[in-house]
Amino acid sequence: MNKILIGAVAGVVLGVLDGATAWFTPEVRAVIGGVLIGSAFKGLLVGLAAGVYARRVHSLGKGIAFGAVVGLVLAFAVAAMPQPNGDHYYLQIMLPGFLAGGMIGFFTQRYGTA
Amino acid sequence: MPLSDRVLARLREAVDQPDLTDTRYAMRRLLGRGGMGTVFAVFDAVLEREVALKVLTAGDAAGRLLSEARVVAQLEHPGIVPVYDSGVLADGRAFYTMKLVEGVHLDAFIHDTPSLSDRLRVFQTLCDAVAFAHSRGVVHRDLKPGNVMVGPFGEVLVMDWGVGVAGTPVYRAPEQSEPGGDVGPAADVHALGVILRALLPSPSRPLQALIDHATAADPAARYADARELHREVARYLDTGSVEAYRESAFERVARFYRANQPLLVLFLVYIVVRFALFLWSRP
Numbered sequence: 001m002n003k004i005l006i007g008a009v010a011g012v013v014l015g016v017l018d019g020a021t022a023w024f025t026p027e028v029r030a031v032i033g034g035v036l037i038g039s040a041f042k043g044l045l046v047g048l049a050a051g052v053y054a055r056r057v058h059s060l061g062k063g064i065a066f067g068a069v070v071g072l073v074l075a076f077a078v079a080a081m082p083q084p085n086g087d088h089y090y091l092q093i094m095l096p097g098f099l100a101g102g103m104i105g106f107f108t109q110r111y112g113t114a
Numbered sequence: 115m116p117l118s119d120r121v122l123a124r125l126r127e128a129v130d131q132p133d134l135t136d137t138r139y140a141m142r143r144l145l146g147r148g149g150m151g152t153v154f155a156v157f158d159a160v161l162e163r164e165v166a167l168k169v170l171t172a173g174d175a176a177g178r179l180l181s182e183a184r185v186v187a188q189l190e191h192p193g194i195v196p197v198y199d200s201g202v203l204a205d206g207r208a209f210y211t212m213k214l215v216e217g218v219h220l221d222a223f224i225h226d227t228p229s230l231s232d233r234l235r236v237f238q239t240l241c242d243a244v245a246f247a248h249s250r251g252v253v254h255r256d257l258k259p260g261n262v263m264v265g266p267f268g269e270v271l272v273m274d275w276g277v278g279v280a281g282t283p284v285y286r287a288p289e290q291s292e293p294g295g296d297v298g299p300a301a302d303v304h305a306l307g308v309i310l311r312a313l314l315p316s317p318s319r320p321l322q323a324l325i326d327h328a329t330a331a332d333p334a335a336r337y338a339d340a341r342e343l344h345r346e347v348a349r350y351l352d353t354g355s356v357e358a359y360r361e362s363a364f365e366r367v368a369r370f371y372r373a374n375q376p377l378l379v380l381f382l383v384y385i386v387v388r389f390a391l392f393l394w395s396r397p
Binding site for chain 1: 374376377380381383384387388391392395
């Protein structure tokens with residue numbers, strides 16, 4: 001399996017798991033389906049980007065940092081969209097997105113063929 | 115009047131000097147002296163390059179030298195020093211020429227290189243060269259750090275193929291000491307195991323098990339050939355484990371932790387952050 005595919009798979013899985021934790025925020029439970037799909041798609045984008053990066057740069061530290069930054073940026077884009085109640089959840093979305101992005105970066109550096 | 119050591123050394127040098135008349139080679143300098151022969155750097159006037167020329171000191175090994183040169187000439191591998199030419203000099207001594215290798219012997223490399231992964235990668239490259247020879251039915255029989263050169267770019271070159279039948283005591287497999295002993299690739303595996311022991315002053319348990327397996331007294335109990343040994347080293351570099359060593363559950367967990375420490379830390383922080391956000395968002 002190549003690094004881009006590893007990134008895509010890891011991104012979708014971690015994205016779904018990350019999105020599922022939104023269940024603990026009662027205000028967004030009603031739209032959890034959309035959150036899951038959006039989070040999976042966000043994870044997929046992070047994974048693809050991290051996978052492409054991992055093919056060119058072989059460094060665990062840089063790969064984790066790259067994934068974390070891309071995760072943070074995409075999480076910001078999602079957090080900037082107002083939720084049904086009009087609120088923004090910057091911290092709740094960006095911080096976990098940053099950490100999940102770092103984990104995706106790890107997987108693309110450690111596994112898969114360039 | 116007894117001769118001084120310096121004069122004796124000069125005389126020895128003069129006697130050792132090969133007679134290169136009627137050859138295409140011109141003497142440059144002495145490179146080294148071993149049990150079986152002396153190696154000189156000479157200039158090849160036809161191809162206009164320096165090469166190494168080995169001249170046997172033991173006359174009765176001439177036939178063996180030339181037949182081995184023929185065998186090694188068939189082994190084209192980046193890790194095997196190529197033989198260019200062979201023949202008999204005007205003084206009756208057999209010789210062969212080979213690539214002049216720039217670099218250090220493996221024992222000097224060991225002294226200068228502290229990194230475990232660098233040492234293992236050099237060893238892996240050595241195994242690859244020996245494995246290639248084994249695949250062509252050629253056994254070295256005298257592997258030791260003195261017959262392995264490490265170049266300036268990390269390239270590894272193995273020399274003196276098949277010249278030593280009995281091997282060198284420390285590296286010699288038990289069957290090489292037995293009269294009529296069956297000396298096959300397992301003898302080279304034994305020597306490689308001893309070399310690995312020299313490369314690793316404090317081996318981990320898996321590497322110690324690998325060394326023990328390679329240097330087993332019974333050839334049938336060792337790795338069958340250098341290819342298997344190469345595979346084990348590659349597995350260790352990749353995963354930290356080898357087939358020769360059965361890890362306990364604790365060791366397996368510890369190895370997983372070491373290999374995935376950044377991931378586990380990130381995951382732990384993620385759980386803590388999620389929990390903290392949950393508590394913070396509660397009314």
